[in-house]
Amino acid sequence: MFVAPIIDKPTHFPQNMFGHPAMKIKSLSREQVRSVDQQAIEDYGISGLVLMENAGRGAADVIQQNAATGRVVILCGKGNNGGDGYVIARHLDLMERQVRVVSVVEIESLSGDAAANAAIAQKAELDVQVATSAEAIESHLHDADVIVDCLLGTGATGPLRGIYADAVKIANRTKATRIAIDVPTGMDVDSGEADPHTFQAELTITFVAKKIGFEFDETQSLLGDIEVVPIGVPRKLLRPWVLPS
């Protein structure tokens, strides 16, 4: 009988699900995390598509671990937070989950890495719907067991506008499990200030590091549990913020 060898993983580092040491990193500000992404792209030559793929793949794994059954509906906005949603959809589909993407903007209004991943999702014939009215969004959320918030991430500025506020209100009214990607839509990543219609998450999957706005008491009820997903940014780039393990 074949007995699998015991792989003696290094025990001195807390292992995260990706099997590599999960460095403890300080909470970062909006400006810091956006500049880390930019430096990874401009100074290290890591394509934004690779960062987005790592983000979406990692988030899909965490979703599968925390909400392993039922239909997943991913609400996507116009920016790269929305782009993450198309990557998440592709990887959940590969896990044979029922997945629907609901874009609250016309797909043609997307650009860059988000547009690239929306096009891949459509070519892959994933279930991608465009819903630019509250009624249309409602029609696509009624049968959701899990709702993933890919509406706004670190690019959000000011109070929620228009269809984004509608989408969050409708999502908050459902019985579905709600999972926020990078930051719950409506929350300011720096101040923790929350729009009256902030996405109420049971779980927030955030990239690279926690955000400084996550440290305030009043934001805990909107964040739920927090999981940090590494997206391949080199350790050297994160060195200024690594905490002693």
Ligand SMILES: NC(=O)C1=CN([C@@H]2O[C@H](COP(=O)(O)OP(=O)(O)OC[C@H]3O[C@@H](n4cnc5c(N)ncnc54)[C@H](O)[C@@H]3O)[C@@H](O)[C@H]2O)[C@@H](O)CC1
């Ligand atoms: N290459 C990268 O920089 C990566 C970015 N990632 C994702 O990209 C996100 C940042 O993406 P973006 O910078 O495109 O920004 P967002 O995806 O947060 O979207 C911002 C867009 O939404 C609109 N908007 C801003 N505030 C609004 C408001 N209050 N109401 C309505 N619309 C509003 C603006 O048109 C803006 O273009 C991160 O949070 C993360 O999820 C990850 O994929 C990791 C890699």
Ligand SMILES: [K+]
């Ligand atoms: K979000």
